Amino acid sequence: MTQINTDIFLAALDSYDWRNVQPNSRGRLNASTPFGFREDKMPSFSVIIDPDSPDFGCWRDSGANNPEFARGGPVKLYAFLRNITYEEAREELTTGEATEDGPPKLRVKIKPPTIAERPKPIDISVYKDDAVPYLTDRGISPEVQRMFDCGFDAQKNAVVMPWHDPSGAPINAKWRATWGKNFWYAEGGSPVRKMLYGIHLVYARNIRRVIVVESETDAMYLWSNGYPAIAVGGSTFTDSQAEMLRMSPAQEVVIGTDNDAAGEKLREEVAAKMRGYCELYDVRWPEGAKDANDVRDEIALRRAVKAAIRRNIFTSTRNIVSTHIVI
Structure with a gap:
C-alpha cells in the first residue's frame, strides 16, 4: 500500500x-x-x-x-x-502536504521548479444528451443542460457534468451517481481546484454580474431561472479560482454559498479574495433551503436574489451597506 x-x-x-x-x-x-x-x-x-x-x-x-x-x-x-x-x-x-488552500500543511516538502503543462481537453462527446431526467427533475432546463454539455453515463448510471476552461474546452468532468451521493472525476482531468464551473460562459457572454455558489447543480439551476452563476465545486475558494474570476468580465459578484458553517467559511473566503476587484453582494437563501437548488419556488428564489445586500469593501459581513441589487 x-x-x-x-x-x-x-x-x-x-x-x-x-x-x-x-x-x-x-x-x-x-x-x-x-x-x-x-x-x-x-x-x-x-x-x-x-x-x-x-x-x-x-x-x-x-x-x-x-x-x-x-x-x-x-x-x-x-x-x-x-x-x-x-x-x-x-x-x-x-x-504529506495539502494542495492549494486545502487542510493545513503538516510537513514541509521543497519541490524543484517544474514547467507548467497546459490542461488537455477530454472527450465527453459520447455522454452528451439533450436532457437528463435527473437534472430536469432538479429544475435544470434542457437548454441549460445543453449549454453546459451535460450528459449521461448509462453504464455507471451517473450524470456527467463537464468542467470547461475559460476558452470553453472541456478539461475535466464530474460523474454524479443518480443512486446516491457518490461522485468521481475524469481520470487525468485538470485539477478542479484551479477551475470554476461555468466560467467559460462568463467569458463568452461578457457576463458583468454573476452569482458564486458551491455545486454544479446550484449554478445550472440559477442559470435556468435567468441568473448567470458559477460554482467553485466544493467548500474552498482557491487563489487560482480567484485569479480566474478577477480576469473575467464580471464586475459584480453575488456570493450565494450554502446555509451551513462550511458555506459561511467559503463566503468569507470569496469576499476576502475578491474585495477590491469588484462589487460584492451577499444573497441568503430562505430558511429551510440548504442551497440555491433547494429553493424550488421561483418567486422565493427571485425574492432572495433581489434582496442581495452590498458589502462595504472595507469591512466584513458584520458591517454591510444596505444597498440592494436587482439581477
Missing part, C-alpha cells in the same frame, strides 16, 4: 459530518455511509483508523448500491470527503 500521511487523512475524517457513529469501535470508525442517504438501522460503513494497522484507511460499505463503492482504500475515500480528484487526493496524502 502507498505510504500516506495519517494525520491529514484522520483530519479529513474528523471534519466530516458523520451520522450514527458507533463509539468504542476498536480502531475503526463505524457510521452510516457517506455515499448516500440510506436509512440504515445499523451503520453499514466502516473504515480502519488505527495508524499502526497495515490496512489503515481501508473501508467497506456493506449496504452499497454499487460494487464500485462497496470497498476501497484511503485515497478514494479522501477524494470523496474533500470533493477533489483522485490524483489531487493521492498527491495530498502521499506528499
